[in-house]
Amino acid sequence: MHAGKKYTLFEFILWTRRDILRLSILAIIPTFLYHFCGFTFLSISWVPVALLGTAVSFIISFKNNASYARLWEARQIYGGIINASRSFGVMIRDFLSSKDKKQDVQIIFYRHFAWLTALRFQLREPRVWENMDDPRNIEYAKNYHTAEKTDKLEEVLKKYLSADELTYVLTKKNKATQLMALQSSHINKLAAEQNLSDLQLQSLQAGITNFYDNQGKAERIKNFPYPRHFSSIASIMLNLFVFLVPYGLLNDFNKLGVGTLLEGYSIWLNIPFAILLTWVFNSLDVVGDSSTNPFEGSANDVPITNISRTIEIDMRDMLDETDLPPAITPENNILM
Numbered sequence: 001m002h003a004g005k006k007y008t009l010f011e012f013i014l015w016t017r018r019d020i021l022r023l024s025i026l027a028i029i030p031t032f033l034y035h036f037c038g039f040t041f042l043s044i045s046w047v048p049v050a051l052l053g054t055a056v057s058f059i060i061s062f063k064n065n066a067s068y069a070r071l072w073e074a075r076q077i078y079g080g081i082i083n084a085s086r087s088f089g090v091m092i093r094d095f096l097s098s099k100d101k102k103q104d105v106q107i108i109f110y111r112h113f114a115w116l117t118a119l120r121f122q123l124r125e126p127r128v129w130e131n132m133d134d135p136r137n138i139e140y141a142k143n144y145h146t147a148e149k150t151d152k153l154e155e156v157l158k159k160y161l162s163a164d165e166l167t168y169v170l171t172k173k174n175k176a177t178q179l180m181a182l183q184s185s186h187i188n189k190l191a192a193e194q195n196l197s198d199l200q201l202q203s204l205q206a207g208i209t210n211f212y213d214n215q216g217k218a219e220r221i222k223n224f225p226y227p228r229h230f231s232s233i234a235s236i237m238l239n240l241f242v243f244l245v246p247y248g249l250l251n252d253f254n255k256l257g258v259g260t261l262l263e264g265y266s267i268w269l270n271i272p273f274a275i276l277l278t279w280v281f282n283s284l285d286v287v288g289d290s291s292t293n294p295f296e297g298s299a300n301d302v303p304i305t306n307i308s309r310t311i312e313i314d315m316r317d318m319l320d321e322t323d324l325p326p327a328i329t330p331e332n333n334i335l336m
Helices: 009-015 017-036 046-095 099-123 135-143 153-157 163-170 175-192 198-223 228-256 266-291 304-318
Strands: none
Touching: 009 017, 017 228, 017 266, 046 099, 046 198, 046 228, 046 266, 046 304, 099 153, 099 163, 099 175, 099 198, 099 304, 153 163, 163 175, 175 198, 228 266
């Protein structure tokens, strides 16, 4: 996610420059034909264009609200994972406080780090409806590093799991699910050995259920796109509006200079104003698209890599470890 003060106007222009070029061509062609070729029939009434623009503004607003809701829900899910991880860690440490159980505590802690790792790798996997293959996003992605795109899951999990568990987990499709299942099995084994009371077992199993619940919520957002019919109609209506705007402004800008020094030249104002108007609508739509998939790895995502590292640091601190991993800091104002 962008962790700076704001995006600058220059960044927005650079990010949408391909759109600006397309909008410029759409504005120049009818203006040129109207002025030099006498194709005055190209001018249409502004009223239907304005009505279409009103409808477009409503549907884009709806899309942006839905996109923000998906982004905010994703952040709440990971906020829940933070709180649940700290509570789970404290319970494990205190319930198994005897000296001969310190190794079990560390194994469970490190397996939890493995779960966080597997989950974030799964959430970064590409989906066909996501936008990271868009040229503007590919270009902007050069400004930051997404660990899940370059690191190998197996290499990262080696730090947290035994060789047997690593081999077992790597054979599974949903690795995060199976890692939490191993946690449950380990905890039940400890309870069977009389190392945990029934109440303690119930509390820890409730924690595991909470992790599964949050994982399922994150997977729901990841695997269920913003509904395609809403997305498609928004794009169709926006493109139609963008195409018609220069034609709807032709007559008004041509009349603007009548009786003034601009007579015969005011028609050229159609180009910058049409570009400006359509760029605003187009940019609002692009902003909505950039937030609708909050785990895809864009600059506007929930920073799940950073959150996972924060949890790991906090839980290692509970173990009184001194060799803590460094916190992840923003790279060019982008925090992943």
